[in-house]
Amino acid sequence: MPNLAGEQLVAGVPGLAEMDVTIDVRDFRRLPSGSLTFDDLRRLAEEIETCDADGVVVTQGTDTIEESAYMLDLLHSGHRPLVVTGAMRNPSLAGADGPANVLAAVQVAADPGARGLGCLVVLAEEIHAACRVRKTHSTSLATFESPGGGVLGHVVEGRPRFLNAPRERVTVRLEPDVPFARVGLVTAVLGDDGESVRATGRYADGLVVAGMGAGHVPVGCVEPLSELAGRMPVVLASRTGAGSVLSHTYGYPGSEVDLLERGLINAGFLHPYKARILLTALLTAGAPAAEIAKTVTVAGAVHG
Incomplete structure (x- = not known):
């Protein structure tokens, strides 16, 4: 203390x-x-x-x-x-x-x-x-x-x-007393069957998934993530802690191409912790889905 x-x-x-x-x-x-x-x-x-x-x-x-x-x-x-x-x-x-x-x-x-x-x-x-x-x-x-x-x-x-500076800043305006949105963070791990995604989706207003490597998840997570992306913003980040999520390199089930086609939002260089903070702020501010996707994309591109 x-x-x-x-x-x-x-x-x-x-x-x-x-x-x-x-x-x-x-x-x-x-x-x-x-x-x-x-x-x-x-x-x-x-x-x-x-x-x-x-x-x-x-x-x-x-x-x-x-x-x-x-x-x-x-x-x-x-x-x-x-x-x-x-x-x-x-x-x-x-x-x-x-x-x-x-x-x-x-x-x-x-x-x-x-x-x-x-x-x-x-x-x-x-x-x-x-x-x-x-x-x-x-x-x-x-x-x-x-x-x-x-x-x-x-x-x-x-x-x-x-020595250098970020090229662009993202800011969000919050009203004083609006309750904060609840955003879950799920890390993809070996043998994951998607139950952690389903459980988080039951309470969350949005989700960040920390994918393996350049933005990949086990095949068992694909359908739960696809279902959630149909009703809330789901951001795809990398659990590695450095580097960007890819967008068009791998195309197998659970790859970044597959997940982005299912509606997930590419976090780019944003670490999962940062992506969760940004998504929480945007949802709390009442940003529409298109604005959320655009803002996360911009933040992930310039914060590398």
């Missing part, structure tokens, strides 16, 4: 007081990151939009940064820098990385070069796009990577150095 207030976090950051910035600290939620909800993130995005600041830094636990930062990215329509950071080692451990990450995050949020890039994730002096970043190791300080496209830049001697 988080036990440090925002003022305590800021007070423990060497070098922050020497920066030519004014920092206004606000405590929003004090929860383990795994207990954050979509509504928490919507409320946070609303508060960010209304606060009077040139840049914003959000600190949270690292367990869900790859998901929460992407939701904030979708909801952040302005040009103001928005940076999410955290720590892999808590303050009681030797070599705690939190203070360095907070300092680097503030340095990025204060830099004009971060404007218009959406939500960024900064840890270990690396700058990641929220739409790309992944937590790839349970304990390593170098856990955060961007397999699809690489890091956006580095913090060098206290100064952000940007």
Whole structure:
């Protein structure tokens, strides 16, 4: 359970007081990151939009940064820098990385070069796009990577150095009190007979299937997925964590050609976790089927 207030976090950051910035600290939620909800993130995005600041830094636990930062990215329509950071080692451990990450995050949020890039994730002096970043190791300080496209830049001697940027951003506008849609995530595995798809379809408003390889599923999953795609959006992503779903290479039952012909939506380079966040936001916003398919396709093409 988080036990440090925002003022305590800021007070423990060497070098922050020497920066030519004014920092206004606000405590929003004090929860383990795994207990954050979509509504928490919507409320946070609303508060960010209304606060009077040139840049914003959000600190949270690292367990869900790859998901929460992407939701904030979708909801952040302005040009103001928005940076999410955290720590892999808590303050009681030797070599705690939190203070360095907070300092680097503030340095990025204060830099004009971060404007218009959406939500960024900064840890270990690396700058990641929220739409790309992944937590790839349970304990390593170098856990955060961007397999699809690489890091956006580095913090060098206290100064952000940007190397590249996503070509296009996708944003979604949510009404304040509309209940969030329920989107399931099913991972295709060896011997899957489709029952997990059927079970998820009983409660979900939409589905993301993390297919094998370039977007493939066992033959037992084909009919259940086809049936679901006839009544809700079903997005096809890859469970590999890097690379794009294909569109016209393999044509056997359960291949990407077969599934896309049955109405599934190609997630492209979007990781299944990101695809679920995007589909949740689009369904909650009331987007029609054609808009959902177009937006997922655009997001999957540009976020690699």
